Amino acid sequence: MTMKVLYGAGPQDIKGYDTERLRAEFLVEGMFQPDEVRLVYTHVDRLILGGAMPSTKTLTFGGGEEIGTPFLLSAREMGIANLGGTGTITVDGQSFTLENRDVLYVGRGAQEISASSASSDTPARFYMNSVPAGADIPHRLITQAESKPLDLGEARRSNKRRLRMYIHPQVAPSCLLLMGITDLAEGSIWNTMPPHLHERRMEAYCYFDLSPEDRVIHLMGRPEETRHLVVADGDGVLSPAWSIHMGAGTGPYAFVWGMTGENQEYNDVAPVALSELR
Numbered sequence: 077m078t079m080k081v082l083y084g085a086g087p088q089d090i091k092g093y094d095t096e097r098l099r100a101e102f103l104v105e106g107m108f109q110p111d112e113v114r115l116v117y118t119h120v121d122r123l124i125l126g127g128a129m130p131s132t133k134t135l136t137f138g139g140g141e142e143i144g145t146p147f148l149l150s151a152r153e154m155g156i157a158n159l160g161g162t163g164t165i166t167v168d169g170q171s172f173t174l175e176n177r178d179v180l181y182v183g184r185g186a187q188e189i190s191a192s193s194a195s196s197d198t199p200a201r202f203y204m205n206s207v208p209a210g211a212d213i214p215h216r217l218i219t220q221a222e223s224k225p226l227d228l229g230e231a232r233r234s235n236k237r238r239l240r241m242y243i244h245p246q247v248a249p250s251c252l253l254l255m256g257i258t259d260l261a262e263g264s265i266w267n268t269m270p271p272h273l274h275e276r277r278m279e280a281y282c283y284f285d286l287s288p289e290d291r292v293i294h295l296m297g298r299p300e301e302t303r304h305l306v307v308a309d310g311d312g313v314l315s316p317a318w319s320i321h322m323g324a325g326t327g328p329y330a331f332v333w334g335m336t337g338e339n340q341e342y343n344d345v346a347p348v349a350l351s352e353l354r
């Protein structure tokens with residue numbers, strides 16, 4: 077297992093960032109590598125994000141040496157979304173089979189986590205978000221069928237999409253983690269349109285199901301001074317509470333969103349009018 081650290085940046089900092097620096101602070105590349113577990117610890121609300129892609133072997137992790145606790149989840153909870161082929165996550169001997177777009181909630185106190193794929197031809201791609209937690213909540217598999225759907229946007233505005241909530245008070249309660257997956261309707265390209273801000277929660281995205289040649293142009297920053305990141309399949313993006321987050325794809329795509337902060341009120345957002353964007 078590898079763990080990189082990102083320290084985070086504020087709106088004043090990014091005024092002077094060039095493309096390389098902006099990408100270094102906000103874009104997480106290379107999370108999914110065959111037979112590796114790659115995590116990134118960010119000081120943006122202490123969210124850890126990362127990927128595990130078991131191909132030919134079972135990957136075992138869960139030690140806490142990098143973060144100064146006995147185990148990785150001694151004081152944290154975790155959501156694991158499967159973005160690839162069928163796979164299994166075993167948490168302290170309890171096994172869960174995750175099909176594509178199923179999500180596992182792993183509660184605080186888990187010690188040993190292992191990940192394997194049903195087939196090395198179509199390996200599982202396990203995407204993880206972990207945040208500090210104040211209570212022990214039992215591990216729980218949330219299948220796509222159990223998630224709560226929300227249909228947004230319109231085809232004529234190219235922003236029709238179905239958002240599914242998995243780790244959410246009405247579906248599978250957690251301490252502070254929220255996690256879901258949004259799929260764009262065929263022909264639609266815009267996510268999170270119109271955009272919003274939520275000062276009380278940060279957010280992380282992981283874009284997936286893009287063709288190798290396609291990209292998402294992810295918009296970020298203060299509404300009055302936006303920046304963009306050009307994002308490929310499997311890349312993660314950090315969105316601090318001060319930043320908008322929205323994107324347009326050059327081809328089909330989906331993304332996982334994860335949030336943590338002061339509350340779990342999904343609707344606690346401030347809409348941003350498109351006329352405010354610069």
Ligand SMILES: O=C(O)C(=O)C[C@H](O)C(=O)CO
Binds near residue numbers: 228267279
């Ligand atoms: O397409 C969307 O809209 C989203 O998926 C929005 C994210 O869920 C989000 O930004 C939640 O705050």
Ligand SMILES: [Zn+2]
Binds near residue numbers: 274
């Ligand atoms: Zn948001």
